[in-house]
Amino acid sequence: MRALIQRVERASVEVEGHEVGSCGAGYLVLLGVGPTDTEDTARRMWEKVRKLRICADENGRTNLSLVDVGGSLLVVSQFTLYADARHGNRPSFSGAAPAELADHLYEFFCEQAEKDLGPSRVGRGVFGAHMRVSLVNDGPFTVMLDSEELGL
Template sequence: MRALIQRVESAQVEVDGAVAGSCGAGYLVLLGVAPGDDEALAERLWRKVAALRICADDEGKTNRSLVDTGGSLLVVSQFTLYADARRGNRPSFTGAASPELAEHLYERFCELAEADLGADRVGRGVFGAHMRVSLVNDGPFTVLLDTDELGWS
């Protein structure tokens, strides 16, 4: 799994001109799933995202987590995090999981976030839909977590 985390002042996702999900100050998480990923990996990744200390403390240092700050979260499924452009100019997406597995693990990740933060603090995109994501990036501060690079897979 891969999570591209952007610290935001706010973010929202629209589908067919209507807001499907949003968040205030916190994180926008673009989430990608690979074949072979499972629920245990989704839980481990959520725990890492929740504990990641990329929010400023009173001195302006990145010492606080989303949980510490009471921030909110917007999670958007994004299979294109598994784009492979090593050959030619048109990326391949064969490294992404099947839609069935990806949707299941995306939903599981969101459920874990809602259980820890509360459903009112977690916004969601619409799996498989064409979405328009807008955000006010705070920093900017962006972190990529790749479970393969973390040695979890």
């Protein structure tokens, strides 16, 4: 599982011209699922995201987590995080999970976030839809997490 986390002042996602999810100050998480990922992987990735200390404290140091600052979250499915462009100029996405598994684990990740933060603080995209994501990046501050690299 891969999560590209952007600290944001706000973010939103639209499908067919209608806003389907948003968040205020917090994180935009672009989430990609790999073929060997499980619910345990998703649970552990959420724990890593939840505890990640990339929010500023009163001294401007990145010492606080999303939970510490009462932040919100927007999670958007992003299979292209598994793009492989090592050969040629057209990326392959064969390293991404099949849609059924990816959809299930994306929803599971969002449910874990909702359990911890509450449903009102977790926005979602629409799995498999063509989406338009807007954000105001705070920093900018962007972090990439890969479950295999983290041993999750």
